Amino acid sequence: xxxxxxxxxxxxxxxxxxxxxxxxxxxxxxxxxxxxxxxxxxxxxxxxxxxxxxxxxxxxxxxxxxxxxxxxxxxxxxxxxxxxxxxxxxxxxxxxxxxxxxxxxxxxxxxxxxxxxxxxxxxxxxxxxxxxxxxxxxxxxxxxxxxxxxxxxxxxxxxxxxxxxxxxxxxxxxxxxxxxxxxxxxxxxxxxxxxxxxxxxxxxxxxxxxxxxxxxxxxxxxxxxxxxxxxxxxxxxxxxxxxxxxxxxxxxxxxxxxxxxxxxxxxxxxxxxxxxxxxxxxxxxxxxxxxxxxxxxxxxxxxxxxxxxxxxxxxxxxxxxxxxxxxxxxxxxxxxxxx
Amino acid sequence: xxxxxxxxxxxxxxxxxxxxxxxxxxxxxxxxxxxxxxxxxxxxxxxxxxxxxxxxxxxxxxxxxxxxxxxxxxxxxxxxxxxxxxxxxxxxxxxxxxxxxxxxxxxxxxxxxxxxxxxxxxxxxxxxxxxxxxxxxxxxxxxxxxxxxxxxxxxxxxxxxxxxxxxxxxxxxxxxxxxxxxxxxxxxxxxxxxxxxxxxxxxxxxxxxxxxxxxxxxxxxxxxxxxxxxxxxxxxxxxxxxxxxxxxxxxxxxxxxxxxxxxxxxxxxxxxxxxxxxxxxxxxxxxxxxxxxxxxxxxxxxxxxxxxxxxxxxxxxxxxxxxxxxxxxxxxxxxxxxx
DNA sequence: GTGAAAGCGCTAACAA
DNA sequence: TTGTTAGCGCTTTCAC
Numbered sequence: 001x002x003x004x005x006x007x008x009x010x011x012x013x014x015x016x017x018x019x020x021x022x023x024x025x026x027x028x029x030x031x032x033x034x035x036x037x038x039x040x041x042x043x044x045x046x047x048x049x050x051x052x053x054x055x056x057x058x059x060x061x062x063x064x065x066x067x068x069x070x071x072x073x074x075x076x077x078x079x080x081x082x083x084x085x086x087x088x089x090x091x092x093x094x095x096x097x098x099x100x101x102x103x104x105x106x107x108x109x110x111x112x113x114x115x116x117x118x119x120x121x122x123x124x125x126x127x128x129x130x131x132x133x134x135x136x137x138x139x140x141x142x143x144x145x146x147x148x149x150x151x152x153x154x155x156x157x158x159x160x161x162x163x164x165x166x167x168x169x170x171x172x173x174x175x176x177x178x179x180x181x182x183x184x185x186x187x188x189x190x191x192x193x194x195x196x197x198x199x200x201x202x203x204x205x206x207x208x209x210x211x212x213x214x215x216x217x218x219x220x221x222x223x224x225x226x227x228x229x230x231x232x233x234x235x236x237x238x239x240x241x242x243x244x245x246x247x248x249x250x251x252x253x254x255x256x257x258x259x260x261x262x263x264x265x266x267x268x269x270x271x272x273x274x275x276x277x278x279x280x281x282x283x284x285x286x287x288x289x290x291x292x293x294x295x296x297x298x299x300x301x302x303x304x305x306x307x308x309x310x311x312x313x314x315x316x317x318x319x320x321x322x323x324x325x326x327x328x329x330x331x332x333x334x335x336x337x338x339x
Numbered sequence: 340x341x342x343x344x345x346x347x348x349x350x351x352x353x354x355x356x357x358x359x360x361x362x363x364x365x366x367x368x369x370x371x372x373x374x375x376x377x378x379x380x381x382x383x384x385x386x387x388x389x390x391x392x393x394x395x396x397x398x399x400x401x402x403x404x405x406x407x408x409x410x411x412x413x414x415x416x417x418x419x420x421x422x423x424x425x426x427x428x429x430x431x432x433x434x435x436x437x438x439x440x441x442x443x444x445x446x447x448x449x450x451x452x453x454x455x456x457x458x459x460x461x462x463x464x465x466x467x468x469x470x471x472x473x474x475x476x477x478x479x480x481x482x483x484x485x486x487x488x489x490x491x492x493x494x495x496x497x498x499x500x501x502x503x504x505x506x507x508x509x510x511x512x513x514x515x516x517x518x519x520x521x522x523x524x525x526x527x528x529x530x531x532x533x534x535x536x537x538x539x540x541x542x543x544x545x546x547x548x549x550x551x552x553x554x555x556x557x558x559x560x561x562x563x564x565x566x567x568x569x570x571x572x573x574x575x576x577x578x579x580x581x582x583x584x585x586x587x588x589x590x591x592x593x594x595x596x597x598x599x600x601x602x603x604x605x606x607x608x609x610x611x612x613x614x615x616x617x618x619x620x621x622x623x624x625x626x627x628x629x630x631x632x633x634x635x636x637x638x639x640x641x642x643x644x645x646x647x648x649x650x651x652x653x654x655x656x657x658x659x660x661x662x663x664x665x666x667x668x669x670x671x672x673x674x675x676x677x678x
Numbered sequence: 679g680t681g682a683a684a685g686c687g688c689t690a691a692c693a694a
Numbered sequence: 695t696t697g698t699t700a701g702c703g704c705t706t707t708c709a710c
Contacts, residue, residue, distance in 0.1 A: 001475075003687055014697045019689065029695065046448045046475070050392035051687035054702045059389060061432075069414030070623070079408050082433050086442070091450060093400075093432045094421050103425070109385045111430060136340075136385070229627045255624075262627040284409070285594075288568050288601040290629040342703055353681045358705065368679065390703035393686045681710080686703105693698070 002045045011039035022047055053112065057137070062311055063108055063116040065095045067192070070228060071255055073281050073300055077119055077143070080304020088312055090114075097124060105129055108138055114315050115139035117307040120194045130156045141310045143303060144194050159310040160322040161303055165201040168296055168327045172250075172278065173205035175329070180338035181248045181276065182210075185217040185239070187232060187260055189252040190225030198252060198280060217246055227252055232259025240267045247276060247338050254279035254286045254295055261289060261334075276335040292332035299325065341384045350378035361386060392451065396476070401650055402447055402455040404434045406531070409567060410594055412620050412639055416458055416482070419643020427651055429453075436463060444468055447477055453654050454478035456646040459533045469495045480649045482642060483533050498649040499661040500642055504540040507635055507666045511589075511617065512544035514668070519677035520587045520615065521549075524556040524578070526571060526599055528591040529564030537591060537619060556585055566591055571598025579606045586615060586677050593618035593625045593634055600628060600673075615674040631671035638664065 008015040013032055020026040021036040028036075039045070053059040064081055066074040078092070085092045093111070095104045101124050108116060115138060130140070140158035176184060186202045189195055199218070206213050219239045221231065232251055240263060249264070251257035257279030264275050271277055271291060279286055282297035306323060314320055347354040352371055359365040360375040367375075378384070392398040403420055405413040417431070424431045432450070434443050440463050447455060454477060469479070479497035515523060525541045528534055538557070545552050558578045560570065571590060579602060588603070590596035596618030603614050610616055611630060618625055621636035645662060653659055 016697055046445060048687050049449045050389045050398060050451060053389035054393050055689040069408065069418050070411050072409050072411055075408030075414045078433060079435055082435050091432050091446060093430050094417060096418055096421050106385060107430060110388045112389060228623060230623055233627060258627045284567060284569055288572065288597045355681055387703050394705040
């Protein structure tokens, strides 16, 4: 293994100078820089991150905590994060939320991660667990649904990316109302933060904009609690058998909407003639459903990029801050006027 | 920060004994073990991985190299890997293949990753790049399409997970033939290994099983080269305008099949009445398309798990080996007899 | 069985 | 501006 020492020897300088060149942490004269860089290239030298981490207490490694990568939503977020991380010499490690939280918390602490991005996750940690990680130097950025996430632990500093649904949901429901719809069912999936944020807005719109408020139209999730197309299918199937009256199905996300569409068709109903369907996320897949899905666009990759940028900021010691995003409505063909 | 020293002091033993207990690398008397474990708990001690990595030259960190996480195929693979990694104290870091290969190679080397899993990736590295990583202690497991991947660098030791399509493709084409089909188009996507493996089998089946061999039915990919639903849509759209005669469209993967279905419908053709469609991967989404997609099942999560297990084996110094998987045909409703 | 001590390759404070 | 040096927290060899 080639070390800094080897480089120093070849360049005829001290190891410290090599460090200074690599990190440009101090002024080094141009010709020494040149010599050192020459030597680095000639020897094909790569600094050892473990050693650097040990000495500096920064690992330049962050984590992304996701419920599942099977949903392309999180895949896009992860990609965005990785893009910015890579450009800044950071690496992002994957932590999926299976099993008890303490398991991955110890992972995060042992690896001395500089920070983590929690997407749709806050509920799962207690205040003590947050404090624990924080005491070990872990910084937090909390994603969509964060307003709920940190409620119980508002003393934990974190940067937040929140998605404000108020505007877009008002737009959606105004649109539905204009088309004559009054009874909108909500396919709610599992109890996570994102669900809560979207559900609250659904309830608000129903009540404020003159829809019929009927609790039986709020379709609960069922175990195992995930939010994939199979869940949308299963929950909708069960719901349809109860013969509730409704003309629009608003799904927690596109994946569930896709599953719901299958269930609706299987019951002999037509989309959108009998039931209009609306999703949320705007996965590229939602363009290709049949009919193409009317949905709410969430800038997924941007959320990932932004998360990493916020992480870099707070790691550098800058202030925590909150960024609010406003999604937009994407009108396709899965909604038509009430027949 | 709590260190091994603190634990040693509290337990009344030497730091070395603490190490021996943690790694059970040597025999330690039961009562000392007990004392040490007590102290670890009381102090809430977490061993520092960076220090351990520096001293032991093992980071217990592996990478997964993926073209994109937007395809749930790779998401599932990554999840499977992470599952096994977590259980073994390993962590998996994300490396997406954007930009020049040297960029992420230096990442891999600096981080001293113990190994990496390459999915659909071999083409992108030169023999020199492989050697380079190998010299730095990086081990390789190569995924689907590997038979092509390592062709140019057969001297690089690696474990392989290969998917043998011969049996299932014969089954598929026999099925298609029985239904009266003779002209099958192949939506091939971008030139990666997986594409080559699947394409070769397509060509073999066409020629051996009595289909009409017409090169114009081999639909090439177009730039930018990805294999998502939008690519399937775009390439199929273009293809349909040429008015070639065919009755079945076989897509490189389910995502492209979904995009193709949209293009087909937009041209006023019905699925499966006018055109039958077959996918590959068996994403959960393929159940919910309209009509449900006939496809080839690839055990994605298992591939991820297996990859991590192979990685652990070779990191432990065990022999490299090759595992072959045999996918199965999933018959749904997107294929019907030739009308 | 247990412990002492010499690194692992780097950062960062301080000297020169 | 450059170099010296003392750790960072652990593994591992070798005495005891």
